[in-house]
Amino acid sequence: TGNFIGTSSQVNCMDSTANDFFLTGVQLEIGPVATPFERRPIGTEFALCQRYFQTASFLDAGYVVGGATLARRGFFVPLMRATPTVAVTASSNTNTTGAGFAAVSSSVYSFEAVGAAAGGYIYSATANFSAEI
Numbered sequence: 621t622g623n624f625i626g627t628s629s630q631v632n633c634m635d636s637t638a639n640d641f642f643l644t645g646v647q648l649e650i651g652p653v654a655t656p657f658e659r660r661p662i663g664t665e666f667a668l669c670q671r672y673f674q675t676a677s678f679l680d681a682g683y684v685v686g687g688a689t690l691a692r693r694g695f696f697v698p699l700m701r702a703t704p705t706v707a708v709t710a711s712s713n714t715n716t717t718g719a720g721f722a723a724v725s726s727s728v729y730s731f732e733a734v735g736a737a738a739g740g741y742i743y744s745a746t747a748n749f750s751a752e753i
Contacts, residue, residue: 645657667698670698670700671699671700671701672700672750672751672752672753673749673752674697674698674704675746675749676697676746676747676749677710677744678695678731678744679744694724694729694730695729697727697729697749699726700749701751702751703723703751704750705749705751706721706747706749708720708721708745708747709746709747709748710745710746711733711744712745714740714741714743715740716740716741720732721745731747
């Protein structure tokens with residue numbers, strides 16, 4: 621005479637956004653016919669994921685002359701599926717403003733910052749590159 625999906629002491633795994641749900645070994649199909657499960661090497665799968673999201677970071681970028689941008693501290697980001705949006709997630713610097721990443725080409729970026737009158741120093745920076753759908 622009741623709905624017996626769970627007990628009164630059942631834990632609600634979806635009661636908070638801090639809960640994690642992990643799913644693996646699933647393959648989605650188009651159409652009504654299932655195909656054999658495709659197993660790819662981890663290197664191949666990682667390369668496919670990098671087309672959508674990457675994190676880049678560096679240490680010890682260098683000195684910034686007052687009022688000038690830092691000489692290009694370039695680095696390579698493997699080609700992504702589209703031009704990514706770049707978000708600086710962490711930056712450690714002294715006497716600088718306007719720190720950010722700039723595209724040099726489709727796969728080369730540089731970190732730039734404007735130095736204060738006394739000059740400054742950039743110690744490290746981290747950025748996320750996202751080309752999600």
